[in-house]
Amino acid sequence: MIVIVGGGIAGLSLALTCHQIGAPFRVLEAARAIEPLGVGINLQPNAVRELFDLGLEQDLAAIGVETREYGLFSKRGRAIWTEPRGRFAGYRWPQYSVHRGALQMLLYRTLLERAGSASVETGWRATGFENVPGGAVVHLQAPDGATRSVLGSVVIGADGIHSALRAQMEPDEGPPIWAGAILWRGTTRARPFRTGASMVLIGHATQRLVAYPISPPDSDGLATINWIAELTSDPGAGWRREDWNRTADLADFLPRFADWRFGWIDAPELIQGAAKVYEYPMVDRDPIARWTHGAVSLIGDAAHATYPVGSNGASQAIVDARKLGSHLLAHRIGPAALAAYEQEMRPLTSKIILTNRGSGPDAVLQQVEDRCGGAFEAIEDVIPKEDLARHAVRYKRVAGFGIEELNARPPIIAAGARL
Numbered sequence: 001m002i003v004i005v006g007g008g009i010a011g012l013s014l015a016l017t018c019h020q021i022g023a024p025f026r027v028l029e030a031a032r033a034i035e036p037l038g039v040g041i042n043l044q045p046n047a048v049r050e051l052f053d054l055g056l057e058q059d060l061a062a063i064g065v066e067t068r069e070y071g072l073f074s075k076r077g078r079a080i081w082t083e084p085r086g087r088f089a090g091y092r093w094p095q096y097s098v099h100r101g102a103l104q105m106l107l108y109r110t111l112l113e114r115a116g117s118a119s120v121e122t123g124w125r126a127t128g129f130e131n132v133p134g135g136a137v138v139h140l141q142a143p144d145g146a147t148r149s150v151l152g153s154v155v156i157g158a159d160g161i162h163s164a165l166r167a168q169m170e171p172d173e174g175p176p177i178w179a180g181a182i183l184w185r186g187t188t189r190a191r192p193f194r195t196g197a198s199m200v201l202i203g204h205a206t207q208r209l210v211a212y213p214i215s216p217p218d219s220d221g222l223a224t225i226n227w228i229a230e231l232t233s234d235p236g237a238g239w240r241r242e243d244w245n246r247t248a249d250l251a252d253f254l255p256r257f258a259d260w261r262f263g264w265i266d267a268p269e270l271i272q273g274a275a276k277v278y279e280y281p282m283v284d285r286d287p288i289a290r291w292t293h294g295a296v297s298l299i300g301d302a303a304h305a306t307y308p309v310g311s312n313g314a315s316q317a318i319v320d321a322r323k324l325g326s327h328l329l330a331h332r333i334g335p336a337a338l339a340a341y342e343q344e345m346r347p348l349t350s351k352i353i354l355t356n357r358g359s360g361p362d363a364v365l366q367q368v369e370d371r372c373g374g375a376f377e378a379i380e381d382v383i384p385k386e387d388l389a390r391h392a393v394r395y396k397r398v399a400g401f402g403i404e405e406l407n408a409r410p411p412i413i414a415a416g417a418r419l
C-alpha cells in the first residue's frame, strides 16, 4: 500500500493517480475535515493536461476560468508585456484560474466517488516515520492525543510547507525563509478587466498587485476577482508565522495602493470590495539535497516550497504526483520508484525555487521601474521587445510548460496503463 500523508492538491492528485493505475493507497490528513480553504490559484497547461488525463476535463471547466491573457504593467498602469495564455497561446490544453478550495474539493469528491470514503482518513497528523523491512511506518496523532502507526510499502509526504516528514529528514532546517514580502489576498465581486479573463501583474519588486477573475461574469457583468497586494519591507523587522487563513487589516497596505486607479483597473476599489482579506508572508524553502530516505519520499510543497510568483505551486504539485505515478508504473511500488522520481524531479524543481527568487516571470517589472519609474510612452524606449519575449519563453521552459515542448511530449501516464 502507498501511504499518502496530506490531502492537499499534491496528496489528492497522487491518490487519484494511484487509483487510475491500480495501486493500493490510503490518504492520511491532519485536518478534521477537508474544507475549501484558500483563494485563487493558477493551473498551467502542463498541470491541466494531467487533470484532463485523470478524467476531470468537464469538472475543471465548471469550476475555473480559462485564462486568456497574462500581462505585466508598470506602477502607472502602462503595459510592459502581454501575451496570450493556454489554448489562446497555442497550447493543446488551457490554463485555468480557479479557487484553490474548489479545486481541492473537486479532487476530494472525485476520489471518494472513485475509491470510496475509506480511502481518506482525516484527523490524523503525521509526526514522523521509520523505515522498516518491506517498507516504512508513519506515526500519527489524533486531535485527542490518540496515536497509531500505519505501515506502507512506501510513504509519501504530501504534507505541505510545514511537512513533518521533511522536518525529520532535515532536522536543522527550521521554519520557511522570509525575505521581507507580505501578501494580502482577497476576492471581490467586480467587473473583469481587459479580455475578461486576464491575469495582470502591476508594479515592481517591492510593491505589486496581481489580479485575475476566478469566475465567469454574472448577468450584471460582475465576476469574482482574485487579487494579491504585495509589499516588501525589511526582513529583519520580523513577522508572524505564515498562516494561509489569517485575517488582515486594510490600513497595513491600502494607503500604498491609493493612487493605483488606471481606468482599466481600480486597485483601491478592488481591495476595499473584499469581504475578507488574508495576510501571508511570502516564504519559500531552500532546495534540499535529498527527498527520498528508503521507502519515504516527498511531493508538492513538502518537497519544494517556492515563492508563489510563477503560479506554479499547485501546478507543480500535480505534475509531481503524475511523475511519481509514472515511476511506480516503471519500477513497481518500492524505493526504486521513489529514487527514480526524485532523480527526475528534484533538479527541475530546485531550479524553479531559485529562479522564482531572482528572475521569475515578473523580473522585468523591476527593470522597468529602475529605468523609468514606470512612466513611458513606448515600452521599446525602455526595454527591447525581444528581451521581454526571450524572458517569457525562458521562464515557461524552466517551469516545464514551454509551448512546443509540452504539445509534443507524450503523456506522463499512458491511457489505460495499470500496475
Ligand SMILES: Cc1cc2nc3c(=O)[nH]c(=O)nc-3n(C[C@H](O)[C@H](O)[C@H](O)COP(=O)(O)OP(=O)(O)OC[C@H]3O[C@@H](n4cnc5c(N)ncnc54)[C@H](O)[C@@H]3O)c2cc1C
Binding pocket: 005, 006, 007, 008, 009, 010, 011, 028, 029, 030, 031, 037, 038, 039, 040, 041, 100, 124, 125, 126, 127, 158, 159, 160, 161, 162, 163, 164, 185, 244, 245, 299, 300, 301, 302, 308, 313, 314, 315, 317
Ligand atoms: C489552507 C491552505 C490554503 C492555501 N491557500 C492558497 C492560496 O490561496 N493561494 C496559493 O497560491 N496557494 C495556497 N495554498 C498553497 C497551495 O495549495 C500549495 O502551494 C500547492 O497547492 C501545493 O500543494 P500541496 O498539496 O503540496 O500542499 P498543501 O496544499 O499545503 O497541502 C498539504 C496538506 O497536508 C496536510 N498536512 C499538513 N501537515 C500534515 C501532517 N503532519 N500530517 C498529515 N497531514 C498534514 C494539510 O492539512 C494539507 O491538507 C494553500 C494551502 C493551504 C493548506
